[in-house]
Amino acid sequence: MRVGVSGFVPARLTQARVLASLTRLDLSERIGKSSSSISRWEKGESAPESEALESISFVLGFPVAWFTRPISSKPLSPVFYRTLASTSSDLRGKAGTKMDWLQEIAGYLSTWLDWPELNLPTHKITDHRELDFPEIARTALKCREMWGLGLGPIADLSMAAEGAGIICAHVQQGNTKMDGLSQWDESQKRPFILLSNDKSNYYRSRFDLAHEIGHVVLHKNIKTFDILHLKEIEGQANYFASCLLLPEELLSVELPRYPSLENLLSLKRRWKVSVAAIIYRAEKMLLIGEQEALRLRKSYSARGWMKGEPLDNDSQLESVRLMPRAINALLEAKIKTKTSIVRDLMMPVKDVEQLCGLTDGFLAFQPKVINNPLPKLKSIQDDSRSNIFEFKKKD
Structure with a gap:
């Protein structure tokens, strides 16, 4: 047998x-x-x-x-995907696997390192239907307060999130339909956010991150939900993101009563938020009416901005710092070598590099350079005439 x-x-x-x-x-x-x-x-x-x-x-x-290779057991926790409805289960499966690997790598590194202490608003809401827009806005404002961001534009949202103890990573999904996902790892008692960088849009990426932070903060205690409620839950995360990035107190002062797209571009440059997101936020705050929002969206569409707004290509994506610094800390302390990290994890090197925010080839095997052997001529000293031969003349 x-x-x-x-x-x-x-x-x-x-x-x-x-x-x-x-x-x-x-x-x-x-x-x-x-x-x-x-x-x-x-x-x-x-x-x-x-x-x-x-x-x-x-x-x-x-x-x-x-x-x-063993997998540590952990309590199940829902994964929140920021994605289009048409996204295939195959793409979701790949993203979910990479989220598992990100958590596994973080657990591996925590053997030697302590991550930043969690600094997030907490609540005991277990049903998303208990959340209303005023409560979501208060929670977003609480995040700003706890992170010391004030009420102005957030210079680097990734740094703020990682400083609050959220472990983040950017990966290439090979598809622009998947924007990001988030999950609490109950065994490590820490949230993880995985963002796609396929679109390479700085403004879109910041909103995606703010959206996932919304899930992390608002929906931590929601263990199960019906797929029919997904749109409502995603709407809550969107509203949180807009409140986090665009506080009502200042936006209400800076937004003209009858804004033009040019006005909104100026605000985009200052607040590092897309024009589309500003229109959304202004309408939700009742700073512009339904007809004014419709006028702006029609003008927005007529200019072809649905495919890309001005300024979109002027900034690089925000960088993650926590994971690459963790890897470098182990290397500099000589606790681990690049080879031993790859050997321990047994994951494809390119995936480890992406999940850890490392440059391509950082962990790749580098063979030692062997000096090309060459013979050397001995130096000849001319300190005597013993090596000089005279030719006799013929008679």
Whole structure:
């Protein structure tokens, strides 16, 4: 009787398969096994034999040891995706896997490092329907107060979030439909935010981050929700983001009574928030009426700004600092080497580099340069005539 590999971890197979964009049927055809076998392995009902696991390792590009790497158990917590409704489950699965890896890497680094202490507003609301717009606005203002941001434009939202103990990362999703996701890791008692940088839009990225901070703060205690309520929950996070980025007290003073798009561009430059978001915020605050908002949106659309606003390409995305500084701290203290970090995590190097905010190739293996051997001529000293030969003249 053949026995499956001891210590096989089903979730590792699922992660590797999802990252490879393969269905169970795809994988079964490539390794010559039934899709029902793949399903049983991923459910933990059985384990693949060593030959099958070697085939899986070859097809998915992960070492055999990856599939026996333990995963720490943690209480389930909902993942909030900032995405379009048309986004495929495959893309969601990839993003969810990368979120799992970000949390795993952070847990690994916490063996030697302490993350910043959490500094977030708290409440005990377990049903999103208990939240109203005034409460959301107060919570956003509380964030600003706790983070020492005052009421003016936020110079660097990423730095503020990381300083409050939120671990953030930017990744390439290979698709512009996925903007970001957030989740509380209950075992580490810390929130994580993963943003897509596929659009490379500084203003959009800041709003996405503010949106995810909204989920982290407002929806921490919401453990389950019906998909029918998703639009309402996303609306709450959007409103939080607009309140966080554009406080009512100052915006109400700076916004003209009958603003033009040129006025709004000036505010965009100052507040680092898109024109579309400013129109949204102004309408919610009743600083402009419904007809005035409609007029601005029609003009906005007529100028082709739906595809991109002026100034969008003038700024680079905000950088994450916490994860790359953590890696560098271990390297500088000689606690770990680049090679040992890659070996310990067993994840694809490019994914680790992205999740840790490192430059491409930072952790890649660099072979030692071997000096090209060359012979050297001995130096000849001319201190005697013993090496000089005279030719005699012929008679």
